Amino acid sequence: MVPTPITVRVPAKVNLHLSVGDARPDGYHELVTVFQALSLTDDVTVVAADEPAIEVKGEGADEVPTGPENLAWKAVRLLAEHCGRDPENPGVRISINKGIPVAGGMAGGSADAAATLQAVNQLWRLELGRDELSELAGKIGSDVPFSLQGGTALGTGRGERLVPVLARHTYHWVIALDREGLSTPGVYGELDRLRADNGNGRIGEVEPLLEALASGDPRQLALLLGNDLQSAAVSLRPGLRRTLRAGVQAGALAGIVSGSGPTCAFLCTDSDEAVRVAAELSGAGVCRTVRVAHGPVPGAKVVSEEPAHRPTPPQVHA
Ligand SMILES: C[C@@](CO)(OP(=O)(O)O)[C@H](O)COP(=O)(O)OP(=O)(O)OC[C@H]1O[C@@H](n2ccc(N)nc2=O)[C@H](O)[C@@H]1O
Numbered sequence: 104m105v106p107t108p109i110t111v112r113v114p115a116k117v118n119l120h121l122s123v124g125d126a127r128p129d130g131y132h133e134l135v136t137v138f139q140a141l142s143l144t145d146d147v148t149v150v151a152a153d154e155p156a157i158e159v160k161g162e163g164a165d166e167v168p169t170g171p172e173n174l175a176w177k178a179v180r181l182l183a184e185h186c187g188r189d190p191e192n193p194g195v196r197i198s199i200n201k202g203i204p205v206a207g208g209m210a211g212g213s214a215d216a217a218a219t220l221q222a223v224n225q226l227w228r229l230e231l232g233r234d235e236l237s238e239l240a241g242k243i244g245s246d247v248p249f250s251l252q253g254g255t256a257l258g259t260g261r262g263e264r265l266v267p268v269l270a271r272h273t274y275h276w277v278i279a280l281d282r283e284g285l286s287t288p289g290v291y292g293e294l295d296r297l298r299a300d301n302g303n304g305r306i307g308e309v310e311p312l313l314e315a316l317a318s319g320d321p322r323q324l325a326l327l328l329g330n331d332l333q334s335a336a337v338s339l340r341p342g343l344r345r346t347l348r349a350g351v352q353a354g355a356l357a358g359i360v361s362g363s364g365p366t367c368a369f370l371c372t373d374s375d376e377a378v379r380v381a382a383e384l385s386g387a388g389v390c391r392t393v394r395v396a397h398g399p400v401p402g403a404k405v406v407s408e409e410p411a412h413r414p415t416p417p418q419v420h421a
């Protein structure tokens with residue numbers, strides 16, 4: 104029988120609010136964050152195969168590991184252990200098509216892990232429920248549970264404890280990608296260093312932002328976007344200051360570094376304005392490339408389940 108591949112589409116995220124507490128004894132920082140899933144996506148396809156393998160295509164594919172460090176592999180191994188299969192020989196081939204910038208603070212690796220959990224759950228007919236998958240997701244990385252869930256959500260703990268948030272509106276974003284990524288632990292470490300040196304300021308409470316999301320007014324939301332990691336990302340990549348300024352000068356309501364950066368996200372009033380801001384920003388020469396996106400969008404979702412080699416349909420000639 105021809106094996107049936109399963110493809111899951113999974114979104115990037117931006118943190119609308121990212122409040123970072125002190126480092127915990129385990130090295131992680133206590134967070135209060137609001138995630139929003141955006142329409143930049145990766146597609147992850149899994150198929151049963153004698154020889155396990157991983158293939159990565161699309162934007163930034165060269166920078167993504169194809170060995171055991173790939174978070175998609177970690178997801179397969181974890182799921183294999185969980186259901187009593189051999190994690191060394193799970194019999195799965197994975198193909199990742201990247202649309203989410205790599206090492207950009209948009210949780211691309213986490214997204215691939217979430218998509219793989221979802222896809223392999225279906226491939227092996229495990230029927231694990233949402234809560235069980237989310238618990239496994241949290242073992243892979245702090246952002247993985249959100250990539251599964253999508254939408255808009257409040258995250259606490261390491262970011263893995265989630266509560267959905269009411270968001271009444273579709274928000275329109277311009278995403279400015281930088282030439283090179285930043286390391287997440289490196290940015291957290293830089294924040295600790297800045298705080299030890301000068302008591303670096305902290306963003307306010309999350310409640311006003313939650314109220315703005317409930318109201319659905321992008322102008323109100325724009326005033327409340329905040330990210331404690333932004334100063335650390337800018338300290339490591341000073342050029343981001345110019346990018347953030349250029350987006351607002353181009354007409355965005357506000358700009359923010361996405362998570363640990365260096366991607367910058369600009370909130371716009373509507374989709375036409377986002378296209379206009381994107382065009383102007385791409386001409387300003389402050390970033391590698393520019394995308395438009397909207398959110399919230401759903402989390403990891405199966406988009407196709409079809410035979411790998413579909414018979415060619417008969418050709419009809421006019
Ligand atoms: C900063 C955020 C914001 O959503 O994402 P990115 O912007 O990088 O995508 C996350 O906190 C990143 O989450 P994720 O990328 O899943 O991180 P993990 O694999 O769990 O941890 C990688 C490293 O980041 C640091 N880390 C992560 C989460 C956290 N709450 N405190 C931390 O200090 C630790 O040094 C940890 O070893």
Ligand SMILES: Nc1ncnc2c1ncn2[C@@H]1O[C@H](COP(=O)(O)OP(=O)(O)O)[C@@H](O)[C@H]1O
Pocket residue numbers: 166167168172173174175199204205206207208209210211212213215216284285287363364
């Ligand atoms: N499937 C994957 N896609 C992208 N990066 C991955 C993947 N698996 C592991 N990585 C590693 O994770 C690092 C962080 O990538 P990514 O998750 O895209 O960014 P961020 O943590 O900034 O959101 C990359 O530099 C890469 O080495």
